[in-house]
Amino acid sequence: MRLKQLKQNTSTELQLSWDDGHSGPISLQNLRDFCPCAGCKGETVLFRTYVPPSPTTNTPGRYELKGADPVGGYAMKFSWGDGHDLGIYTWEHLRSLCECKECLKNRSNALGQ
Numbered sequence: 669m670r671l672k673q674l675k676q677n678t679s680t681e682l683q684l685s686w687d688d689g690h691s692g693p694i695s696l697q698n699l700r701d702f703c704p705c706a707g708c709k710g711e712t713v714l715f716r717t718y719v720p721p722s723p724t725t726n727t728p729g730r731y732e733l734k735g736a737d738p739v740g741g742y743a744m745k746f747s748w749g750d751g752h753d754l755g756i757y758t759w760e761h762l763r764s765l766c767e768c769k770e771c772l773k774n775r776s777n778a779l780g781q
């Protein structure tokens with residue numbers, strides 16, 4: 669599974685197309701809130717889990733996408749209006765954020781709802 673195409677749908681949403689024919693939107697807010705970098709996600713070092721301070725959602729530019737660059741053919745790197753650009757989003761991670769009806773339904777089924 670690889671990302672085939674990424675485009676900005678609206679000022680708050682991206683549209684991703686995958687090489688298996690799947691496509692769906694991801695809101696910039698979710699994309700940023702699920703940033704996989706150590707600073708956002710926390711990191712387990714020597715069995716101690718570092719929990720980052722809760723994200724300040726009012727930082728100017730936090731949900732403003734500035735750039736998207738492919739990384740080594742397996743991931744994307746996004747840069748944000750507040751200067752953050754450390755998150756490497758693997759295809760799997762991006763796909764897990766897909767917000768099409770089908771994926772949302774699968775995810776709520778997985779949660780047993």
Ligand SMILES: [Zn+2]
Binds near residue numbers: 703707
């Ligand atoms: Zn981050």
Ligand SMILES: [Zn+2]
Binds near residue numbers: 767768772
């Ligand atoms: Zn989907």
